[in-house]
Amino acid sequence: MFPTVIRRWSTTVTKPAKFGQPVFASHPHLIKKDELTPGISAHEYEFRRQSLMKNLPDNSLVVLMGGKIKYMSNRTYKFRQASDFWYLTGFDEPDAAVILEKTSSQRGYKMSLFSSGSNPEKQKWDGARTTFEDAKTHFAFDESLPFHALPGTLRSLLPACDNIYVDILNPSSRRTSPRSILKYLSPSESRSEYDTIMEALSSARRKALAPVVANLRSIKSPAEQAVMKTAAALLPRPIHLSPSLLSNVTLLHLQTMRYTHPNMSEHAIASHFEYLCAVAGSQRPAYVPVVASGPNALIIHYTSNNQIVHQGELVLIDAGCEFNGYASDITRTFPVSGTYSPAQRDLYTAVLNAQKDLIKMCFEAAGVSLMDLHRKSAQLLTTELKQISIGFQLTQSMVERELYPHFVGHHIGIDLHESNHLDRNEVLREGMVITVEPGIYVPPSPHFPKEFHNIGIRIEDDILIGSTGPTILSVNAPKEIADVEGACQGSLGLEPF
Ligand SMILES: [Mn+2]
Incomplete structure (x- = not known):
C-alpha cells in the first residue's frame, strides 16, 4: 500500500540533518533550492x-x-x-x-x-x-x-x-x-x-x-495560494508518491466517506482521515476533527468522537490538515447508509443551495464583507427552508435563533482562524482566503416536524477571493448529492483506502 520512493536522493542528501528544520541539502523531497x-x-x-x-x-x-x-x-x-x-x-x-x-x-x-x-x-x-x-x-x-x-x-x-x-x-x-x-x-x-x-x-x-x-497576512501571495490550494485539495507534491497512489489521495474526504459504514466508531473515521492526511504529506491536523454522527452534529464543536455511527444517520465531518504551514478547514455531511433520507435530502439541499449562492459572492468586485456574507447566509437559509416542509412558518430571526447559531465563516491561512484583528466589516479583497460554512441544526422541538429532529448539516469550503470570481480550494471534496452518495456507495470507482 505504501509507495516506494521513486527518486533516489540518497546519494546526495545530508543525513542526519545539520539544521533544526528541513533544508534542501537534507530534505530535497520537501524543499527546493531557493x-x-x-x-x-x-x-x-x-x-x-x-x-x-x-x-x-x-x-x-x-x-x-x-x-x-x-x-x-x-x-x-x-x-x-x-x-x-x-x-x-x-x-x-x-x-x-x-x-x-x-x-x-x-x-x-x-x-x-x-x-x-x-x-x-x-x-x-x-x-x-x-x-x-x-x-x-x-x-x-x-x-x-x-x-x-x-x-x-x-x-x-x-x-x-x-x-x-x-x-x-x-x-x-x-x-x-x-x-x-x-x-x-x-x-x-x-x-x-x-x-x-x-x-x-x-x-x-x-x-x-x-x-x-x-x-x-490577510492577502495571500501566489506562493501561499499554491500551498493553500494543496492543503485544501490534500494533494501532496508528487515526489512522495507513485502516480496511482496520488490519484487516490487527492480526495481524502471522499475516501473517508467511502471508508465509513454502520456500526463503526466516530473515532475510526476521524483516525482514518488523519491517517490519509499524514500519508499525503500533511505535518499535523489543522484542528481536532469533528466527526459527529446523528444528534451529535448539533454540538458545533463536538470533538469527543467516541460514539458508534448507526444506519440511517448522517455523519458531519469537519476536518482539515496543516500542510507546509497553511491550514485547510472543510466540512461535509454524508449519509452512513449511502443514501440520504427524504428529510435529510431536503435539508441538505437547502444548506447546499445557500452555500453555493454565498460562494458566488466571494470576489473583490462584489464589494461584500464577511458580515455581509453572514447576513446573506441567514437570509438565503430562510428562503431555502421555507420551500421545504420544515419552514412554512419560519422567519429569519427564528432561523438565526434556533437553527443557525454560528457565523458564516472566517479568514484562514497560517492559522485556522486567521487573526482576530481582521475586521468582519472589511470588504473582501483579492488574495484573501475565507471559509464559507452555513449550517442548519434542528433541535428536537415540537414546533419542528419530527422527521427533521436531530439533523445537523454543515457544508464548508475554503474560498480564495479573486478579483472577478471565487476559487474553491477544497473543490475535490464531493458535495453534490449524487457525488456524496456515489462516494459513500463506492460507485465512483474508488475502493476503501
Ligand atoms: Mn471553519
Whole structure:
C-alpha cells in the first residue's frame, strides 16, 4: 500500500540533518533550492519583512517571540512555531526571538536572531539545531546570538526607540501583559535589567504587532495560494508518491466517506482521515476533527468522537490538515447508509443551495464583507427552508435563533482562524482566503416536524477571493448529492483506502 520512493536522493542528501528544520541539502523531497520553507522562497520572506518595516514609523523596533516547546506526559509535544514569527522568518526552532530595527539602509532594517544554537551534547538526544553561523547565511540574519543575550540587547535598544512593536499576550487570560514576556527571559537577569525592559514595555511607546502583521497576512501571495490550494485539495507534491497512489489521495474526504459504514466508531473515521492526511504529506491536523454522527452534529464543536455511527444517520465531518504551514478547514455531511433520507435530502439541499449562492459572492468586485456574507447566509437559509416542509412558518430571526447559531465563516491561512484583528466589516479583497460554512441544526422541538429532529448539516469550503470570481480550494471534496452518495456507495470507482 505504501509507495516506494521513486527518486533516489540518497546519494546526495545530508543525513542526519545539520539544521533544526528541513533544508534542501537534507530534505530535497520537501524543499527546493531557493525555498526557506516548503513552497515559500527566501525572497518572499525578505519581501514580507520589508513590507512590514516600510509601514512602521522611523525609529521603530519589532520584537518577535518564537514558540515554546509544550510538554505532555513529560515528553516534548510536536513543536509548532508561533505563526507571526514563522511568517516573518521561516525559522522553525523553539526558544527563539528576533529583533528587527528599522534603519535607513537599503534593506530598511537590521535583523538579529536569538536562539539556542547547536549543542553537540543535546544534539545526541534531540537532533540538530541550526548553528549561529548557519542562521546568518541561510536565514539572512545580520546578527545571530545565544538566547541569553536577548535581555541585554533589549535593555540597550529599548530606551532609545520611539515605537516598540511586540505582542506579549498572556495566553491564559488572552490579555496583553508586559509581565508575560518575563517568561521568555532568563531568570538570571538582574533586577535593573528587568526594570528597564519592563519600563519600556509598559510605556505608551509599546504598540501591538499582531494587527500590523495580520494585515500583511490577510492577502495571500501566489506562493501561499499554491500551498493553500494543496492543503485544501490534500494533494501532496508528487515526489512522495507513485502516480496511482496520488490519484487516490487527492480526495481524502471522499475516501473517508467511502471508508465509513454502520456500526463503526466516530473515532475510526476521524483516525482514518488523519491517517490519509499524514500519508499525503500533511505535518499535523489543522484542528481536532469533528466527526459527529446523528444528534451529535448539533454540538458545533463536538470533538469527543467516541460514539458508534448507526444506519440511517448522517455523519458531519469537519476536518482539515496543516500542510507546509497553511491550514485547510472543510466540512461535509454524508449519509452512513449511502443514501440520504427524504428529510435529510431536503435539508441538505437547502444548506447546499445557500452555500453555493454565498460562494458566488466571494470576489473583490462584489464589494461584500464577511458580515455581509453572514447576513446573506441567514437570509438565503430562510428562503431555502421555507420551500421545504420544515419552514412554512419560519422567519429569519427564528432561523438565526434556533437553527443557525454560528457565523458564516472566517479568514484562514497560517492559522485556522486567521487573526482576530481582521475586521468582519472589511470588504473582501483579492488574495484573501475565507471559509464559507452555513449550517442548519434542528433541535428536537415540537414546533419542528419530527422527521427533521436531530439533523445537523454543515457544508464548508475554503474560498480564495479573486478579483472577478471565487476559487474553491477544497473543490475535490464531493458535495453534490449524487457525488456524496456515489462516494459513500463506492460507485465512483474508488475502493476503501
Ligand atoms: Mn471553519
